[in-house]
Amino acid sequence: MAPKNKNPNGENVVPEVQQKKTQALILKSSDGEEFSISKSAAGLSVAIKNMMEDDCAGGVIPLPLVDGGTLARVITYLNKHAEDGASDEDKRKFDEEFLSGMEVDVLCDVALAGNYLDIRGLFHDVCQRIVNGMKNKSVEWVRKTFRIESDFTAEEEEQIKKEYAWAWEGVDSDAD
Protein backbone atom coordinates (compact mmCIF):
# COMPACT_ATOMS: atom_id res chain seq x y z
CA MET A 1 0.00 0.00 0.00
CA ALA A 2 0.89 3.63 -0.06
CA PRO A 3 4.09 4.60 1.70
CA LYS A 4 3.10 7.10 4.37
CA ASN A 5 3.94 8.22 7.86
CA LYS A 6 1.62 9.52 10.48
CA ASN A 7 2.39 12.49 12.68
CA PRO A 8 1.25 12.65 16.33
CA ASN A 9 -2.12 14.08 15.30
CA GLY A 10 -2.75 11.08 13.11
CA GLU A 11 -2.47 13.05 9.86
CA ASN A 12 -0.63 11.54 6.97
CA VAL A 13 2.68 13.18 6.28
CA VAL A 14 4.93 12.55 3.36
CA PRO A 15 8.51 12.57 4.62
CA GLU A 16 11.39 14.84 3.51
CA VAL A 17 11.62 18.55 2.98
CA GLN A 18 8.66 19.28 5.22
CA GLN A 19 10.51 21.35 7.80
CA LYS A 20 12.13 23.72 5.36
CA LYS A 21 9.00 24.77 3.58
CA THR A 22 6.90 26.83 5.91
CA GLN A 23 3.99 27.26 3.58
CA ALA A 24 2.02 24.07 3.23
CA LEU A 25 -1.34 22.98 2.00
CA ILE A 26 -3.43 19.86 2.28
CA LEU A 27 -4.35 17.60 -0.62
CA LYS A 28 -7.35 15.37 -0.06
CA SER A 29 -7.63 12.12 -2.02
CA SER A 30 -10.80 10.51 -3.38
CA ASP A 31 -10.88 8.14 -0.41
CA GLY A 32 -10.59 10.96 2.11
CA GLU A 33 -6.91 10.73 3.03
CA GLU A 34 -5.21 14.05 3.67
CA PHE A 35 -1.64 14.80 2.73
CA SER A 36 0.43 17.81 3.66
CA ILE A 37 2.64 19.21 0.92
CA SER A 38 4.69 22.36 0.51
CA LYS A 39 3.34 24.93 -1.88
CA SER A 40 6.51 24.88 -3.91
CA ALA A 41 6.21 21.11 -4.50
CA ALA A 42 2.48 21.28 -5.17
CA GLY A 43 3.08 24.08 -7.66
CA LEU A 44 4.88 21.67 -9.96
CA SER A 45 1.42 20.43 -10.83
CA VAL A 46 -0.12 22.97 -13.17
CA ALA A 47 -3.61 21.91 -12.10
CA ILE A 48 -2.91 22.31 -8.37
CA LYS A 49 -1.15 25.59 -9.03
CA ASN A 50 -4.27 26.89 -10.75
CA MET A 51 -6.40 25.70 -7.85
CA MET A 52 -4.05 27.44 -5.39
CA GLU A 53 -4.43 30.65 -7.32
CA ASP A 54 -8.19 30.24 -7.12
CA ASP A 55 -7.57 30.09 -3.37
CA CYS A 56 -9.47 27.08 -2.14
CA ALA A 57 -11.03 27.55 1.28
CA GLY A 58 -8.89 26.52 4.24
CA GLY A 59 -5.93 25.47 2.12
CA VAL A 60 -7.45 22.03 1.51
CA ILE A 61 -7.57 20.95 -2.11
CA PRO A 62 -9.84 18.00 -2.86
CA LEU A 63 -8.66 15.69 -5.65
CA PRO A 64 -11.68 13.45 -6.26
CA LEU A 65 -10.04 11.57 -9.12
CA VAL A 66 -6.91 10.44 -7.27
CA ASP A 67 -6.90 7.73 -4.61
CA GLY A 68 -4.69 7.92 -1.53
CA GLY A 69 -2.12 5.36 -2.63
CA THR A 70 -1.56 7.09 -5.94
CA LEU A 71 -1.54 10.54 -4.39
CA ALA A 72 1.18 9.46 -1.95
CA ARG A 73 3.32 8.35 -4.88
CA VAL A 74 2.70 11.56 -6.77
CA ILE A 75 3.63 13.62 -3.71
CA THR A 76 6.84 11.64 -3.26
CA TYR A 77 7.70 12.55 -6.86
CA LEU A 78 6.79 16.23 -6.43
CA ASN A 79 8.81 16.53 -3.22
CA LYS A 80 11.90 15.15 -4.90
CA HIS A 81 11.52 17.48 -7.84
CA ALA A 82 11.00 20.50 -5.59
CA GLU A 83 13.94 19.62 -3.38
CA ASP A 84 16.52 22.35 -3.06
CA GLY A 85 19.88 21.27 -4.33
CA ALA A 86 18.73 18.10 -6.09
CA SER A 87 20.67 18.00 -9.34
CA ASP A 88 19.09 16.91 -12.60
CA GLU A 89 21.15 13.75 -12.34
CA ASP A 90 19.76 13.07 -8.83
CA LYS A 91 16.25 13.57 -10.11
CA ARG A 92 16.81 11.33 -13.09
CA LYS A 93 18.13 8.55 -10.87
CA PHE A 94 15.25 9.04 -8.49
CA ASP A 95 12.70 8.86 -11.33
CA GLU A 96 14.17 5.65 -12.65
CA GLU A 97 14.18 4.03 -9.22
CA PHE A 98 10.76 5.43 -8.39
CA LEU A 99 9.06 4.04 -11.51
CA SER A 100 10.98 0.80 -11.84
CA GLY A 101 9.30 -0.50 -8.71
CA MET A 102 5.77 -0.14 -10.08
CA GLU A 103 3.70 -2.71 -11.87
CA VAL A 104 1.68 -1.68 -14.88
CA ASP A 105 -1.62 -1.09 -13.05
CA VAL A 106 0.12 1.29 -10.67
CA LEU A 107 1.88 2.99 -13.57
CA CYS A 108 -1.53 3.51 -15.18
CA ASP A 109 -2.85 5.11 -11.99
CA VAL A 110 0.18 7.38 -11.76
CA ALA A 111 -0.14 8.26 -15.46
CA LEU A 112 -3.79 9.16 -14.99
CA ALA A 113 -2.92 11.30 -11.97
CA GLY A 114 -0.01 12.91 -13.81
CA ASN A 115 -2.33 13.70 -16.68
CA TYR A 116 -5.16 14.98 -14.45
CA LEU A 117 -2.86 17.09 -12.29
CA ASP A 118 -0.94 18.24 -15.37
CA ILE A 119 2.55 17.17 -14.29
CA ARG A 120 4.14 16.79 -17.70
CA GLY A 121 7.46 15.39 -16.53
CA LEU A 122 5.83 12.61 -14.53
CA PHE A 123 3.41 11.72 -17.30
CA HIS A 124 6.22 11.64 -19.82
CA ASP A 125 8.39 9.41 -17.61
CA VAL A 126 5.54 6.96 -17.02
CA CYS A 127 4.87 6.71 -20.77
CA GLN A 128 8.55 6.04 -21.31
CA ARG A 129 8.57 3.35 -18.62
CA ILE A 130 5.56 1.64 -20.20
CA VAL A 131 6.92 1.66 -23.75
CA ASN A 132 10.25 0.28 -22.59
CA GLY A 133 8.36 -2.99 -22.23
CA MET A 134 7.17 -2.78 -25.84
CA LYS A 135 10.36 -1.93 -27.72
CA ASN A 136 11.39 -4.49 -30.30
CA LYS A 137 8.97 -7.04 -28.91
CA SER A 138 6.72 -9.41 -30.80
CA VAL A 139 2.99 -8.87 -30.92
CA GLU A 140 2.50 -11.94 -28.73
CA TRP A 141 4.98 -10.61 -26.21
CA VAL A 142 3.15 -7.29 -25.93
CA ARG A 143 -0.17 -9.07 -25.55
CA LYS A 144 1.17 -11.36 -22.85
CA THR A 145 3.06 -8.68 -20.94
CA PHE A 146 0.20 -6.20 -20.85
CA ARG A 147 -2.61 -8.76 -20.68
CA ILE A 148 -4.05 -7.41 -23.91
CA GLU A 149 -6.69 -9.71 -25.32
CA SER A 150 -6.86 -9.82 -29.06
CA ASP A 151 -10.33 -8.91 -30.28
CA PHE A 152 -9.54 -9.61 -33.90
CA THR A 153 -11.41 -12.48 -35.47
CA ALA A 154 -9.38 -15.51 -36.48
CA GLU A 155 -9.64 -14.40 -40.10
CA GLU A 156 -8.49 -10.87 -39.34
CA GLU A 157 -5.63 -12.22 -37.27
CA GLU A 158 -4.53 -14.46 -40.08
CA GLN A 159 -4.76 -11.66 -42.60
CA ILE A 160 -2.65 -9.33 -40.47
CA LYS A 161 -0.01 -12.01 -40.03
CA LYS A 162 0.08 -12.61 -43.75
CA GLU A 163 0.02 -8.99 -44.91
CA TYR A 164 2.36 -7.61 -42.28
CA ALA A 165 4.69 -10.53 -41.80
CA TRP A 166 7.51 -8.05 -41.13
CA ALA A 167 5.99 -7.21 -37.75
CA TRP A 168 6.86 -10.73 -36.65
CA GLU A 169 10.45 -10.43 -37.88
CA GLY A 170 13.57 -9.20 -36.16
CA VAL A 171 12.13 -8.92 -32.65
CA ASP A 172 13.76 -9.96 -29.40
CA SER A 173 13.13 -13.58 -28.59
CA ASP A 174 10.12 -14.00 -26.34
CA ALA A 175 12.18 -15.96 -23.87
CA ASP A 176 14.08 -12.76 -23.08
Add this chain to the structure above:
Amino acid sequence: MVIIEDESSSSNRHRRLVVRGTDRLSTLPQHMLTEILSHLSTIDAARVSFSSKIWMTTWRLLPNLVFDYSQFPAMVNKAHSFLRFIDWTIAHHDESDVKIFELQLGPTTYCEVSIKYQWVEFAIQHNVQKLVLHGRVCGTQNLVDSIFSCRSLVKLELFVDELVFSWPETIQLPNLKKLKLKFLLLPEIITNQDLFSNFPALEKLSMFFCNFAFFNVLSISSSRLTEFMIGSPNELSQTIVKLSRELFGTSYITTGRWLIQYLSMVPDLPRQLAFVTYNYLLMLNVNLWPVARHVKTLMLLVSKCPNLSVLSINFVRHKEELLIGEFGI
Protein backbone atom coordinates in the same frame (compact mmCIF):
# COMPACT_ATOMS: atom_id res chain seq x y z
CA MET B 1 1.41 -9.33 -3.72
CA VAL B 2 4.60 -9.67 -5.69
CA ILE B 3 5.16 -6.63 -7.81
CA ILE B 4 8.61 -7.04 -9.18
CA GLU B 5 10.40 -9.97 -10.67
CA ASP B 6 14.08 -9.33 -10.82
CA GLU B 7 15.59 -10.91 -13.86
CA SER B 8 18.95 -10.88 -12.20
CA SER B 9 20.70 -9.02 -9.47
CA SER B 10 21.66 -6.28 -11.93
CA SER B 11 20.34 -2.75 -11.80
CA ASN B 12 16.71 -1.77 -11.54
CA ARG B 13 16.38 -0.64 -15.11
CA HIS B 14 16.37 -4.31 -16.12
CA ARG B 15 13.42 -5.11 -13.95
CA ARG B 16 10.66 -6.55 -16.00
CA LEU B 17 7.24 -4.96 -16.12
CA VAL B 18 4.66 -7.21 -14.56
CA VAL B 19 0.93 -7.04 -15.08
CA ARG B 20 -1.48 -9.00 -12.97
CA GLY B 21 -5.16 -9.44 -13.62
CA THR B 22 -6.84 -7.62 -16.43
CA ASP B 23 -5.59 -5.26 -19.11
CA ARG B 24 -5.61 -1.94 -17.33
CA LEU B 25 -3.57 -0.13 -19.94
CA SER B 26 -6.20 -0.35 -22.67
CA THR B 27 -8.76 1.33 -20.39
CA LEU B 28 -6.81 4.60 -20.32
CA PRO B 29 -8.37 7.51 -22.22
CA GLN B 30 -7.62 7.61 -25.93
CA HIS B 31 -5.36 10.67 -25.83
CA MET B 32 -3.16 8.97 -23.23
CA LEU B 33 -2.89 5.84 -25.34
CA THR B 34 -1.89 8.02 -28.28
CA GLU B 35 0.77 9.68 -26.16
CA ILE B 36 2.11 6.33 -24.97
CA LEU B 37 2.33 5.01 -28.52
CA SER B 38 4.03 8.25 -29.61
CA HIS B 39 6.94 7.38 -27.35
CA LEU B 40 7.76 4.40 -29.55
CA SER B 41 9.46 4.31 -32.92
CA THR B 42 6.91 4.09 -35.73
CA ILE B 43 7.86 0.48 -36.44
CA ASP B 44 7.50 -0.60 -32.80
CA ALA B 45 4.24 1.34 -32.56
CA ALA B 46 2.92 -0.57 -35.56
CA ARG B 47 3.77 -3.87 -33.86
CA VAL B 48 1.81 -2.83 -30.78
CA SER B 49 -1.10 -1.80 -32.99
CA PHE B 50 -1.47 -5.39 -34.16
CA SER B 51 -2.21 -6.55 -30.62
CA SER B 52 -5.86 -5.42 -30.44
CA LYS B 53 -8.45 -3.15 -32.02
CA ILE B 54 -8.04 -0.35 -29.50
CA TRP B 55 -4.32 -0.16 -30.29
CA MET B 56 -5.12 -0.32 -33.99
CA THR B 57 -7.39 2.68 -33.51
CA THR B 58 -4.65 4.46 -31.57
CA TRP B 59 -2.24 3.79 -34.39
CA ARG B 60 -4.50 5.69 -36.77
CA LEU B 61 -4.18 8.81 -34.62
CA LEU B 62 -0.42 8.77 -34.25
CA PRO B 63 0.95 12.29 -34.81
CA ASN B 64 4.58 11.33 -35.45
CA LEU B 65 5.37 9.09 -38.41
CA VAL B 66 9.00 8.26 -39.02
CA PHE B 67 9.67 5.65 -41.69
CA ASP B 68 13.28 4.63 -41.36
CA TYR B 69 14.33 1.91 -43.79
CA SER B 70 17.41 1.05 -41.76
CA GLN B 71 15.21 0.26 -38.73
CA PHE B 72 12.96 -2.07 -40.68
CA PRO B 73 13.60 -5.78 -40.05
CA ALA B 74 15.83 -7.51 -42.57
CA MET B 75 13.78 -10.02 -44.53
CA VAL B 76 12.98 -11.34 -47.95
CA ASN B 77 11.18 -8.67 -49.97
CA LYS B 78 12.13 -6.00 -47.46
CA ALA B 79 11.70 -3.12 -49.90
CA HIS B 80 8.27 -4.32 -50.95
CA SER B 81 7.10 -4.85 -47.35
CA PHE B 82 8.39 -1.45 -46.32
CA LEU B 83 6.63 0.28 -49.19
CA ARG B 84 3.38 -1.48 -48.31
CA PHE B 85 3.84 -0.51 -44.67
CA ILE B 86 3.97 3.17 -45.59
CA ASP B 87 1.02 2.82 -47.99
CA TRP B 88 -0.97 1.00 -45.33
CA THR B 89 -0.21 3.56 -42.64
CA ILE B 90 -1.24 6.43 -44.86
CA ALA B 91 -4.41 4.69 -46.01
CA HIS B 92 -5.50 4.06 -42.41
CA HIS B 93 -4.59 7.34 -40.79
CA ASP B 94 -7.61 9.32 -39.69
CA GLU B 95 -8.20 13.05 -40.14
CA SER B 96 -6.00 14.11 -37.25
CA ASP B 97 -2.86 16.16 -37.90
CA VAL B 98 0.51 14.61 -38.50
CA LYS B 99 3.10 16.77 -36.76
CA ILE B 100 6.20 14.93 -37.86
CA PHE B 101 6.58 13.03 -41.11
CA GLU B 102 9.96 11.59 -41.98
CA LEU B 103 11.00 9.35 -44.82
CA GLN B 104 14.50 8.05 -44.14
CA LEU B 105 15.13 6.11 -47.32
CA GLY B 106 18.87 6.36 -47.45
CA PRO B 107 21.53 5.68 -48.36
CA THR B 108 20.18 5.35 -51.86
CA THR B 109 22.83 2.81 -52.82
CA TYR B 110 21.22 0.48 -50.30
CA CYS B 111 17.55 1.45 -50.13
CA GLU B 112 15.52 0.51 -53.17
CA VAL B 113 12.43 2.43 -52.15
CA SER B 114 11.90 5.87 -53.68
CA ILE B 115 9.87 8.67 -52.16
CA LYS B 116 6.35 8.62 -53.52
CA TYR B 117 4.59 11.87 -54.26
CA GLN B 118 1.38 10.61 -52.56
CA TRP B 119 3.20 10.14 -49.27
CA VAL B 120 4.41 13.70 -49.20
CA GLU B 121 1.00 14.95 -50.32
CA PHE B 122 -0.53 13.02 -47.40
CA ALA B 123 1.77 14.79 -44.94
CA ILE B 124 0.99 18.19 -46.41
CA GLN B 125 -2.76 17.56 -46.25
CA HIS B 126 -2.38 16.62 -42.59
CA ASN B 127 -0.73 19.93 -41.71
CA VAL B 128 2.72 18.54 -41.18
CA GLN B 129 5.05 20.73 -39.12
CA LYS B 130 8.29 18.85 -39.53
CA LEU B 131 8.94 17.20 -42.89
CA VAL B 132 12.11 15.23 -43.57
CA LEU B 133 12.68 13.63 -46.95
CA HIS B 134 15.85 11.64 -47.29
CA GLY B 135 16.25 9.45 -50.32
CA ARG B 136 15.45 9.39 -53.97
CA VAL B 137 12.41 10.64 -55.78
CA CYS B 138 10.90 10.36 -59.22
CA GLY B 139 9.00 13.17 -60.93
CA THR B 140 9.96 16.12 -58.82
CA GLN B 141 8.34 19.35 -59.84
CA ASN B 142 4.90 18.81 -58.28
CA LEU B 143 6.62 17.66 -55.16
CA VAL B 144 8.66 20.79 -54.74
CA ASP B 145 5.75 23.08 -55.57
CA SER B 146 3.54 21.35 -53.02
CA ILE B 147 6.13 21.41 -50.28
CA PHE B 148 6.91 25.07 -50.81
CA SER B 149 3.24 25.96 -50.40
CA CYS B 150 2.79 24.04 -47.17
CA ARG B 151 1.80 26.74 -44.71
CA SER B 152 2.00 24.53 -41.63
CA LEU B 153 5.69 23.68 -42.10
CA VAL B 154 8.09 24.74 -39.36
CA LYS B 155 11.04 22.49 -40.17
CA LEU B 156 11.98 21.15 -43.56
CA GLU B 157 14.88 18.88 -44.48
CA LEU B 158 15.37 17.87 -48.08
CA PHE B 159 18.20 15.40 -48.57
CA VAL B 160 17.13 14.20 -51.95
CA ASP B 161 19.72 12.70 -54.24
CA GLU B 162 20.06 14.44 -57.54
CA LEU B 163 16.83 16.27 -57.20
CA VAL B 164 16.80 18.85 -59.96
CA PHE B 165 15.33 21.63 -58.01
CA SER B 166 13.44 24.29 -59.90
CA TRP B 167 12.78 27.07 -57.51
CA PRO B 168 8.97 27.35 -57.29
CA GLU B 169 7.38 30.54 -58.52
CA THR B 170 5.21 30.90 -55.47
CA ILE B 171 6.48 30.15 -52.03
CA GLN B 172 4.13 30.13 -49.08
CA LEU B 173 6.02 29.09 -46.03
CA PRO B 174 5.04 31.67 -43.44
CA ASN B 175 6.00 29.46 -40.48
CA LEU B 176 9.18 27.83 -41.72
CA LYS B 177 11.97 28.36 -39.19
CA LYS B 178 14.51 25.74 -40.12
CA LEU B 179 15.55 24.71 -43.60
CA LYS B 180 18.20 22.12 -44.48
CA LEU B 181 19.04 21.32 -48.07
CA LYS B 182 21.45 18.62 -49.21
CA PHE B 183 22.42 17.09 -52.53
CA LEU B 184 20.21 19.37 -54.59
CA LEU B 185 20.99 20.34 -58.14
CA LEU B 186 19.93 23.91 -58.59
CA PRO B 187 19.56 24.65 -62.27
CA GLU B 188 20.06 28.05 -63.78
CA ILE B 189 17.56 30.57 -62.55
CA ILE B 190 17.13 34.28 -62.70
CA THR B 191 20.37 35.14 -61.07
CA ASN B 192 19.43 38.32 -59.32
CA GLN B 193 16.56 36.56 -57.56
CA ASP B 194 16.92 36.47 -53.82
CA LEU B 195 16.12 32.85 -53.06
CA PHE B 196 15.25 33.23 -49.43
CA SER B 197 13.45 36.54 -49.31
CA ASN B 198 10.08 34.72 -49.24
CA PHE B 199 10.79 32.92 -45.99
CA PRO B 200 9.64 35.45 -43.41
CA ALA B 201 10.15 33.26 -40.36
CA LEU B 202 13.39 31.53 -41.38
CA GLU B 203 15.92 31.34 -38.53
CA LYS B 204 18.26 28.55 -39.54
CA LEU B 205 19.46 27.76 -43.03
CA SER B 206 21.99 25.18 -44.09
CA MET B 207 23.02 23.95 -47.50
CA PHE B 208 25.44 21.09 -48.04
CA PHE B 209 26.61 19.42 -51.22
CA CYS B 210 24.23 21.46 -53.29
CA ASN B 211 25.31 22.28 -56.78
CA PHE B 212 25.25 25.98 -57.47
CA ALA B 213 27.41 25.71 -60.55
CA PHE B 214 25.12 27.77 -62.73
CA PHE B 215 24.76 30.68 -60.40
CA ASN B 216 26.50 33.93 -60.97
CA VAL B 217 25.32 35.38 -57.72
CA LEU B 218 23.63 33.57 -54.89
CA SER B 219 21.83 36.11 -52.76
CA ILE B 220 20.74 35.25 -49.30
CA SER B 221 18.76 37.51 -47.09
CA SER B 222 16.28 36.89 -44.38
CA SER B 223 15.67 39.30 -41.60
CA ARG B 224 15.29 36.67 -38.88
CA LEU B 225 18.13 34.39 -39.82
CA THR B 226 20.30 33.57 -36.82
CA GLU B 227 22.27 30.64 -38.17
CA PHE B 228 23.62 30.09 -41.63
CA MET B 229 25.80 27.25 -42.82
CA ILE B 230 27.02 26.39 -46.24
CA GLY B 231 29.34 23.54 -47.11
CA SER B 232 31.47 22.20 -49.92
CA PRO B 233 32.79 25.42 -51.48
CA ASN B 234 34.11 23.58 -54.54
CA GLU B 235 30.65 23.35 -55.95
CA LEU B 236 30.26 27.08 -55.74
CA SER B 237 32.79 27.33 -58.56
CA GLN B 238 32.34 30.77 -60.07
CA THR B 239 29.40 31.69 -57.91
CA ILE B 240 29.59 34.76 -55.78
CA VAL B 241 27.61 34.54 -52.62
CA LYS B 242 26.10 37.82 -51.70
CA LEU B 243 24.99 38.08 -48.14
CA SER B 244 22.56 40.82 -47.54
CA ARG B 245 23.15 43.29 -44.78
CA GLU B 246 20.27 41.80 -42.82
CA LEU B 247 22.03 38.50 -42.70
CA PHE B 248 24.60 40.07 -40.47
CA GLY B 249 21.85 40.47 -37.92
CA THR B 250 22.79 36.87 -37.29
CA SER B 251 24.94 35.99 -34.31
CA TYR B 252 26.66 32.90 -35.64
CA ILE B 253 28.15 32.24 -39.05
CA THR B 254 30.10 29.27 -40.34
CA THR B 255 31.31 29.46 -43.88
CA GLY B 256 33.62 27.71 -46.20
CA ARG B 257 36.73 29.23 -47.70
CA TRP B 258 34.70 31.19 -50.16
CA LEU B 259 33.59 33.99 -47.88
CA ILE B 260 36.98 35.56 -47.39
CA GLN B 261 38.14 34.52 -50.83
CA TYR B 262 35.31 36.30 -52.54
CA LEU B 263 35.29 39.29 -50.26
CA SER B 264 38.97 39.72 -51.05
CA MET B 265 38.09 39.83 -54.74
CA VAL B 266 35.53 42.60 -54.31
CA PRO B 267 37.08 45.77 -55.73
CA ASP B 268 37.55 48.53 -53.20
CA LEU B 269 36.05 46.59 -50.30
CA PRO B 270 36.95 49.10 -47.54
CA ARG B 271 34.92 51.79 -49.24
CA GLN B 272 32.02 49.41 -49.86
CA LEU B 273 31.92 48.46 -46.20
CA ALA B 274 32.57 51.97 -44.96
CA PHE B 275 29.21 52.48 -43.30
CA VAL B 276 28.50 48.89 -42.34
CA THR B 277 28.69 47.44 -38.87
CA TYR B 278 27.68 43.94 -37.96
CA ASN B 279 26.56 44.62 -34.43
CA TYR B 280 24.91 41.28 -33.77
CA LEU B 281 27.65 39.00 -34.96
CA LEU B 282 29.09 37.15 -31.96
CA MET B 283 30.71 34.10 -33.52
CA LEU B 284 32.46 33.86 -36.83
CA ASN B 285 34.03 30.72 -38.18
CA VAL B 286 35.94 31.14 -41.44
CA ASN B 287 38.36 29.26 -43.64
CA LEU B 288 41.11 31.15 -45.40
CA TRP B 289 44.44 30.78 -47.08
CA PRO B 290 47.16 32.41 -45.06
CA VAL B 291 48.03 34.99 -47.67
CA ALA B 292 48.25 38.70 -47.01
CA ARG B 293 45.23 39.62 -49.10
CA HIS B 294 42.93 37.24 -47.25
CA VAL B 295 44.24 38.17 -43.83
CA LYS B 296 43.69 41.85 -44.64
CA THR B 297 40.14 41.10 -45.75
CA LEU B 298 39.44 39.20 -42.56
CA MET B 299 40.83 42.03 -40.45
CA LEU B 300 38.61 44.46 -42.26
CA LEU B 301 35.60 42.24 -41.67
CA VAL B 302 36.41 41.80 -37.98
CA SER B 303 36.80 45.56 -37.59
CA LYS B 304 33.16 45.82 -38.61
CA CYS B 305 32.04 43.44 -35.87
CA PRO B 306 32.29 45.32 -32.58
CA ASN B 307 30.61 42.59 -30.53
CA LEU B 308 32.41 39.60 -31.93
CA SER B 309 33.50 37.35 -29.08
CA VAL B 310 34.74 34.22 -30.83
CA LEU B 311 36.61 34.03 -34.08
CA SER B 312 37.64 30.63 -35.39
CA ILE B 313 39.98 30.51 -38.33
CA ASN B 314 40.87 27.41 -40.27
CA PHE B 315 44.00 28.12 -42.30
CA VAL B 316 43.48 26.09 -45.40
CA ARG B 317 46.58 25.14 -47.30
CA HIS B 318 47.00 23.10 -50.41
CA LYS B 319 45.75 19.53 -50.28
CA GLU B 320 43.24 20.58 -47.63
CA GLU B 321 45.83 20.69 -44.87
CA LEU B 322 44.28 22.48 -41.98
CA LEU B 323 45.85 24.60 -39.34
CA ILE B 324 43.21 25.48 -36.88
CA GLY B 325 43.41 28.51 -34.70
CA GLU B 326 40.85 29.91 -32.36
CA PHE B 327 41.02 33.30 -30.79
CA GLY B 328 38.98 34.94 -28.11
CA ILE B 329 38.62 38.64 -28.66
